[in-house]
Amino acid sequence: MRLISILLLTILIISCGAPKETVRIVELPEVNVEFEQSAPEYKASIPRKHDLIHSKVAVSFDWEKQELKGLADLQLRPYFHSTNQLYLNAKGMDIHKVQLLSNNMRNDLPYNYSNDTIWIILDKKYSRVDTFEVSIKYTAKPEDLVSRNPQAFSSAKGLFFINPNGLDKNKPRQIWTQGETQSSSCWFPTIDAPNERMTQEIIITIEDNFKTLSNGKMISSIKNNDGTRTDHWKQSLPAAPYLTMMAIGEYEITFDKWRDLDVNYYMEPDYGHMGKRIYGNTPEMMEYFSKLLGVDYPWEKYSQVVVRDYVSGAMENTSAVIYGEFMNQDERELLDYDNEDVISHELFHHWFGDLVTCESWANLPLNESFATYGEYLWNEKKYGKLKADHYGHNDLQAYIRESKVKKEPLIRYYHDHQDHMFDAHSYQKGGRVLHMLRNYMGDDAFFNSLRVYLEDNKYESVEIHNLRLACEKVSGEDLNWFFNQWFLNSGHPFIDISYSYDDSLKIQTVTIEQLQDIEEHSLFMLPIAIDVYESDVPTRYNVTVRKQIQDFQFKVKSKPNLVNVDADKMLLCEKIDHKTSEEYIYQYYNAGNYLDRREAIANIGRDYEIDGSDGRMIKRALSDPYWHLRLLAIRNLDEYIKEDPQEMKEILSYMATRDSKSLVRAEALEMLAKHYKNDMSIEHIFKNATVDSSYTVLEQGLLHFTYLNNEAGLRTANKYAAEENPKYIPILSKVYSYYGDDSHHLFFDYAFRNASGNEKYSLLRDYGLYLTRCNVETIENGLAQLKMDAIANHQWYVRLAAVEALAEIKEHAVHEKKKLESEIKSSATSSIMKKDAEIKVDRFTKLELAIDEALKSIMKNERHSKLVEMYNKG
Numbered sequence: 001m002r003l004i005s006i007l008l009l010t011i012l013i014i015s016c017g018a019p020k021e022t023v024r025i026v027e028l029p030e031v032n033v034e035f036e037q038s039a040p041e042y043k044a045s046i047p048r049k050h051d052l053i054h055s056k057v058a059v060s061f062d063w064e065k066q067e068l069k070g071l072a073d074l075q076l077r078p079y080f081h082s083t084n085q086l087y088l089n090a091k092g093m094d095i096h097k098v099q100l101l102s103n104n105m106r107n108d109l110p111y112n113y114s115n116d117t118i119w120i121i122l123d124k125k126y127s128r129v130d131t132f133e134v135s136i137k138y139t140a141k142p143e144d145l146v147s148r149n150p151q152a153f154s155s156a157k158g159l160f161f162i163n164p165n166g167l168d169k170n171k172p173r174q175i176w177t178q179g180e181t182q183s184s185s186c187w188f189p190t191i192d193a194p195n196e197r198m199t200q201e202i203i204i205t206i207e208d209n210f211k212t213l214s215n216g217k218m219i220s221s222i223k224n225n226d227g228t229r230t231d232h233w234k235q236s237l238p239a240a241p242y243l244t245m246m247a248i249g250e251y252e253i254t255f256d257k258w259r260d261l262d263v264n265y266y267m268e269p270d271y272g273h274m275g276k277r278i279y280g281n282t283p284e285m286m287e288y289f290s291k292l293l294g295v296d297y298p299w300e301k302y303s304q305v306v307v308r309d310y311v312s313g314a315m316e317n318t319s320a321v322i323y324g325e326f327m328n329q330d331e332r333e334l335l336d337y338d339n340e341d342v343i344s345h346e347l348f349h350h351w352f353g354d355l356v357t358c359e360s361w362a363n364l365p366l367n368e369s370f371a372t373y374g375e376y377l378w379n380e381k382k383y384g385k386l387k388a389d390h391y392g393h394n395d396l397q398a399y400i401r402e403s404k405v406k407k408e409p410l411i412r413y414y415h416d417h418q419d420h421m422f423d424a425h426s427y428q429k430g431g432r433v434l435h436m437l438r439n440y441m442g443d444d445a446f447f448n449s450l451r452v453y454l455e456d457n458k459y460e461s462v463e464i465h466n467l468r469l470a471c472e473k474v475s476g477e478d479l480n481w482f483f484n485q486w487f488l489n490s491g492h493p494f495i496d497i498s499y500s501y502d503d504s505l506k507i508q509t510v511t512i513e514q515l516q517d518i519e520e521h522s523l524f525m526l527p528i529a530i531d532v533y534e535s536d537v538p539t540r541y542n543v544t545v546r547k548q549i550q551d552f553q554f555k556v557k558s559k560p561n562l563v564n565v566d567a568d569k570m571l572l573c574e575k576i577d578h579k580t581s582e583e584y585i586y587q588y589y590n591a592g593n594y595l596d597r598r599e600a601i602a603n604i605g606r607d608y609e610i611d612g613s614d615g616r617m618i619k620r621a622l623s624d625p626y627w628h629l630r631l632l633a634i635r636n637l638d639e640y641i642k643e644d645p646q647e648m649k650e651i652l653s654y655m656a657t658r659d660s661k662s663l664v665r666a667e668a669l670e671m672l673a674k675h676y677k678n679d680m681s682i683e684h685i686f687k688n689a690t691v692d693s694s695y696t697v698l699e700q701g702l703l704h705f706t707y708l709n710n711e712a713g714l715r716t717a718n719k720y721a722a723e724e725n726p727k728y729i730p731i732l733s734k735v736y737s738y739y740g741d742d743s744h745h746l747f748f749d750y751a752f753r754n755a756s757g758n759e760k761y762s763l764l765r766d767y768g769l770y771l772t773r774c775n776v777e778t779i780e781n782g783l784a785q786l787k788m789d790a791i792a793n794h795q796w797y798v799r800l801a802a803v804e805a806l807a808e809i810k811e812h813a814v815h816e817k818k819k820l821e822s823e824i825k826s827s828a829t830s831s832i833m834k835k836d837a838e839i840k841v842d843r844f845t846k847l848e849l850a851i852d853e854a855l856k857s858i859m860k861n862e863r864h865s866k867l868v869e870m871y872n873k874g
C-alpha cells in the first residue's frame with residue numbers, strides 16, 4: 001500500500017508514501033497523538049486452524065442501499081488438528097444460509113454469527129488430509145459497519161460505493177474495494193489474515209455500461225437479459241485474501257503488453273488518451289525487475305486502475321493495482337512531476353508482498369520497505385543515480401522527521417494497532433536499511449539473496465528471519481548483527497565526525513563519535529567507506545565503526561584536499577560533520593554523489609563572499625547538471641543578491657525563462673518576486689510566465705504579475721477561470737485569496753464542485769483567506785460551504801482546514817468590528833457614516849456569534865481522535 005502522509009500531504013498523494021519535493025506540497029499541521037501508556041500486547045501471527053484453499057465469490061449490488069449480495073463457496077481443510085468446527089471472518093453482514101457442499105448436494109449447517117465471526121458446526125470431524133466445501137449466502141452492508149463505529153470503519157469498510165445514486169454530476173459512479181489490512185472480510189466471508197493464501201474466482205454481475213476489474217484473468221463475460229452482465233474473474237495462483245479486489249466503473253481501457261502478458265490501464269474517459277503517457281513505462285519496469293531479481297513477474301496479467309475518493313494512495317492488489325485520483329494527470333502536470341514512484345512501488349510489491357507475504361503485520365517492512373526500495377531501484381536504472389539518491393534522501397528525511405516523535409524497531413511485535421505499522425519506519429527507514437544492506441553485501445550477493453528469498457518462500461508467508469537466512473545462505477556470512485541493529489532494534493546513529501592532520505608524522509586522523517543515547521538505542525556497527533583525496537586523487541579505505549569514539553588514521557604524503565566519510569553517502573544517520581568551507585567546496589567539485597553536492601551547497605549556505613571560492617561555488621551550482629541542486633542553489637542566493645543585485649537579477653531572469661526544468665523556473669520566479677518585489681523592469685518575465693505550459697511556473701508568474709499589475713493579473717486569472725479546467729483550481733484559488741473580491745465568488749462555487757478530495761484542503765484554506773477580503777454578505781453566504789466541509793467531509797484534514805477557515809473569518813470579524821467601533825467613537829465620522837458603521841457592527845457581531853455556535857457544534861460532533869485531542873487542547 002502507498003499511504004497519504006499525514007504530516008505532508010502532497011496534492012497528488014501520497015504515502016502512501018514519500019512526499020517528494022518535486023510535487024506541490026501542502027503543509028499539514030503536525031499532530032502528535034499520545035497513546036495511553038499501557039504496555040502493548042505481543043502481536044503474534046494469527047493462529048492457523050484451517051487452510052482456505054479456494055474461494056468462489058459471486059456478487060451483485062444494491063446501489064441504493066450500498067449493499068452487496070453474495071454467495072461464497074469456500075474450499076478448506078483443517079490446518080493441522082482435526083476439527084468439526086470452522087470460524088470465518090465476516091464483518092457487518094447478514095448471513096442468510098450456510099451449507100455444506102458435497103457430492104452435488106447442499107445441506108444446511110448450523111451456525112452462529114456474532115462479533116463479526118461465523119462459527120460453523122460441520123457434519124463431522126475433518127482431518128488435515130480432508131477437504132470440504134461450505135457455501136454462504138449473505139448480504140454485505142458496509143454502511144452498517146460505519147454507523148456502528150465511524151472511527152474504525154469509515155476508511156476500513158472494505159467496500160465503497162462512489163456517487164451511488166448518481167446525484168453528483170461531477171463524479172462518476174463506481175464501486176471499489178480496499179482489503180488491506182483486514183477488510184476483505186467486509187465483503188466476503190474469509191480467513192482474513194496475511195498468513196492465509198487462496199486461489200479465487202470473483203464473479204461480478206453489474207449493469208452492462210460498467211467495466212469490471214478483479215485479480216487474475218477474466219474467463220467469461222456474459223450479457224444477461226435484464227441489462228446486466230456477468231464477468232467471471234479467476235486467479236489460479238494463491239494470494240493472501242487482503243489482496244483480493246474489485247473495481248467497477250465507466251473506464252476506457254488502454255491495452256499494453258509485457259512479453260506475452262496482458263498489461264492494461266483502466267482510465268477515466270477524460271484521461272483515456274493519457275494511458276500510455278502515465279503508465280507506459282510499466283512493461284519496461286516489469287522486464288527490469290524480473291531480470292534484476294532473477295524471478296519473472298509471476299502473476300497472470302497486470303492492470304492498473306484509478307478510483308475516486310480512494311482511502312489510501314495506492315494498493316498492490318495482486319495483478320490489479322488501485323490508485324487514487326492523483327494519478328489522473330494531464331501533459332502539463334507531467335512537466336512538473338510524475339507519479340512513477342508510486343507505479344514502481346506497487347509493481348515491486350508483486351514480488352515483495354504478493355508473491356512472498358509478511359506473515360503478520362509486525363513484519364510489514366518485508367512488504368513496504370521493499371516496495372519503497374523498488375522506487376529507488378527503478379529511478380537508478382531509468383533516470384540515474386542522482387535522481388535515485390535525491391529521492392532516497394527525501395525518504396531519509398521523512399524517517400528522521402518521524403523519529404523525533406517515535407523510534408520503534410522496524411519489526412514490531414508490540415505495536416498498538418496494525419494501522420500504526422504503516423509509517424515512515426516501515427516505508428522510508430526500511431527502504432534505506434535495504435540500501436545499506438545492498439551496499440554492505442555488494443550487488444551480486446544482495447540480488448542473489450533476494451532471488452533465493454523469493455524462490456524459497458514463493459506463495460508463502462515470511463518473517464524477517466527468512467530474509468536474513470537467505471542473505472546468509474548466499475553470502476556465507478553471519479548477518480545477525482545487521483538484522484538485529486537495523487530491523488529488530490530501534491533508533492539510528494547520530495555521529496560526530498572530526499578531523500586532524502599531523503604534518504610532522506604525515507598522518508590524517510578521522511574521529512567518529514556516536515552521540516545517540518546508547519542506553520536506549522545501543523551502539524551501531526557501521527561499515528563505511530572513507531575516501532581520502534590527495535593531490536586530487538581519491539584513495540578508498542573501507543573501515544568499520546564499532547566504538548562510541550573511534551579514531552581512523554591514514555598515512556598520507558601531504559594534507560589531504562578532502563576526507564570524505566561515508567563516501568557512498570548511503571548511511572542512515574544524522575550527523576555533525578566538522579569539514580571546513582574549503583573542504584565542502586572541494587567536495588562539491590570532486591565527489592560526485594547527489595548528497596556530496598547537496599551537503600556542500602547546504603553548508604556554504606547563505607553566508608559567503610560573492611567573490612570568494614564559496615560564493616563562486618554557489619554561482620556554479622546554479623548551472624549544476626542536476627536540476628534539484630540548481631533549485632537548492634537558488635534558495636541560497638540571498639547574500640549574492642544583496643551584494644550584486646544587478647548580476648543576479650540577470651541570472652535569475654535567465655533561469656526563470658530558460659531553465660529546462662519547470663520547477664527550477666518556478667523557484668527563480670519566486671526568488672525574483674521576493675527580492676525585486678516592485679521592480680517593473682522584470683514585469684514581462686512574470687507576464688510571460690502566466691502562459692507557461694507548467695502549472696507551477698504559471699502559478700508563480702500569475703501571483704507576482706497580479707501583485708505588480710493588479711488589473712491585468714486578475715484579467716488573466718479570470719480568463720483561466722472561464723476555461724473551467726479543474727487543474728487551474730489550486731492556482732486561481734491562491735491568486736483570488738490574495739487579490740480577489742466579491743466578484744470572484746463564482747469561481748469558488750465552481751472550485752468546490754470540481755476540486756478533488758485532496759485539493760479541498762488547500763482550497764478551503766485559500767477560501768477562508770479570500771472571504772476575509774469580501775464584504776459581509778459574501779462571507780455570510782460562504783459560511784454554509786465551510787460548515788458543510790467541517791462537519792461532513794470524509795477526510796479529517798479537510799475538516800480541519802474548514803475549521804481553520806472559520807476561525808480565520810471569526811478573527812477577521814472581530815478585527816473589523818473593532819475598526820468600526822473606533823470609527824463610530826471618532827468625532828471625524830459623520831452621523832450618516834456612523835449609522836452605516838453601526839449596521840455593519842451588528843452584522844459582524846451576528847457573524848461572530850454564528851461562527852462560534854458552528855464551531856462549538858462541529859467540535860462536539862468530531863469523532864476523529866487527532867482532531868478531538870487538538871480541539872480539547874484548544
Ligand SMILES: [Zn+2]
Binds near residue numbers: 001002345371
Ligand atoms: Zn506499499
